[in-house]
Amino acid sequence: MSAAPEVSVVVAAYNAGDLVTRCVESVERQTLGTAALECIVVDDGSTDGTGTELDGLAATRPWLRVVHQDNSGGPAGPRNTGLDLVSGRYVFFLDADDWLGEQALERMLAMATEHGSDIVLGKMVGAGGRTVPKSMFGRDQPDAPLFESRVYWALNPLKLFRKQFLQEHGLRFRTDLPVGQDQPFVAMAYLRAKRISVVGGYDCYYADLRADGKNNTRRPGGARRRLPFLRAMFELVPAEVPEGPDRDLLLRRHFQSEQREFLEHLGLEEDPEVRAEAFAVFQGFVREWCAEGVLQGLPANDRFRLELIRLGKVDEAIRAMRFKLDEEPWETTVENGRVFACYPGFRDPDVGVPDDFFDVTDELVLGHYLAEAKWSGAALKLAGTVRPDRCPPSPGARTTLLVRERGGGTEYRLPCVPVDAAGRRNPEWNARQCDEAVGFEVALPPIEVILRSGPDLGVWDLYLELEDRGVSWRTRLGSRRAPGTDVGEDVRTLVRFGRRTSRARKVTSYFVGPRSGLSLRVKRAPMRLGTFLKHFAWPTGGQHDAHLALVPFRREKPAPSRTRGTARGRG
Structure with a gap:
């Protein structure tokens, strides 16, 4: 009987087309070696031939296992299916439209083995215009404490997890959320982990922005579809972390990242009633959980937009988001040793936002x-x-x-x-x-x-x-x-x-x-x-x-000495 693999790679695939071949081949090229890994690809009811493509790949690759199931509506279902089947000591989640650097699994496994890590983050690289987390990958970190590092800003599951750790804490992906199923899973893993490590010195994971626009997070109706997982996170964090700076840090990440995504999707919503309804729900999140301690440390443009949301100014908040997305030029004014950004709405009495929300003194480099x-x-x-x-x-x-x-x-x-x-x-x-x-x-x-x-x-x-x-x-x-x-x-x-x-x-x-x-x-x-x-x-x-x-720091070598003969005078 062959030994259990070191790493089990779980891939959730839905209508990935030939991209899934690139994904599987990147696993095959791992310097860790296919003898030390297994790859489980769960085809979640694809209708474009992805399943047939996978069966062809598995026919010549004994380390590759393909599972077919009815469509579940998101990646949570196939990821859970893969979790039920893994036999490796560690589990790595990989998306079907992405791929790995050749040394990725070897480096992450070495980090986990040497330092006893429950979770290892591998440096991510965006491809095709995809935006990925970067701030936590500046260097290798054998120990990256949750409340003293930037790891919480990477809440995707595309990481290496110790399987026994996941089993001990019963960690599973929530299937009741239309989007964002990965955030409660990863957040709970972070909170339960004894050690989190980071491989920042090598490009481990390449996240692609699909040309067909079918990435799960880019589906239409994004504003309203995001509300259930946002509610889940705004309930999870206060329930798990006592009131204070640590809780503020985690909530700050959500209010910074999620209000940007929410407002971007809200601006694309054509139905005014749906837009107003979704905005009111998010406004409730801001009023309940975005206290002064959360606002501290946020960039001025985020503080400004969150204040607009708190005040119920939906059109102004969307305009401020579009202003940021379009990277429109903006000026500053200096008064009393402070610098203020002249964003739209600055000192506008109809907007009514105090100058403090425009203070960028500590942000400018x-x-x-x-x-x-x-x-x-x-x-x-x-x-x-x-x-x-x-x-x-x-x-x-x-x-x-x-x-x-x-x-x-x-x-x-x-x-x-x-x-x-x-x-x-x-x-x-x-x-x-x-x-x-x-x-x-x-x-x-x-x-x-x-x-x-x-x-x-x-x-x-x-x-x-x-x-x-x-x-x-x-x-x-x-x-x-x-x-x-x-x-x-x-x-x-x-x-x-x-x-x-x-x-x-x-x-x-x-x-x-x-x-x-x-x-x-x-x-x-x-x-x-x-x-x-x-x-x-x-x-x-x-x-x-x-x-x-x-x-001179170095003494010059002395010139070779010459032996002089005795001068003989003439008689």
């Missing part, structure tokens, strides 16, 4: 472009441009370079010199963004900030700060840079000569990654007094000036 970074003697010279998002700087804007000790509290500030931004523009910016940019130059003498005072060893990260009209923005320097700015592992040995003591430090400048910032690594260095001093700069002041010198 500081864009920058590092056009030049090079060592000149003992100074690191930096030049580039900065621009705050959607908030053109005033003539009084000031740019500052911050040198911050990683893991410590020490920070040094060096004012930048304002210069013309021409010729230092980010090629990723459009013409308007380039016109709004401010140029800067600064010479960072590491010997000043590193050797004179404070903890001088370790890693120092560089930041830019822009202050304008009482608002301050900050960003990591170097994450956006010109190709020629790579100082890659450039090393300087810096020496400070004093009356009683002298210090030498090896300073390495480096970029953390292709899209990461510029840092300085500072270590002790031996005094090399036998080498020539190349540069002198920046006397320290006081009665006994200390001179600052740059010494």
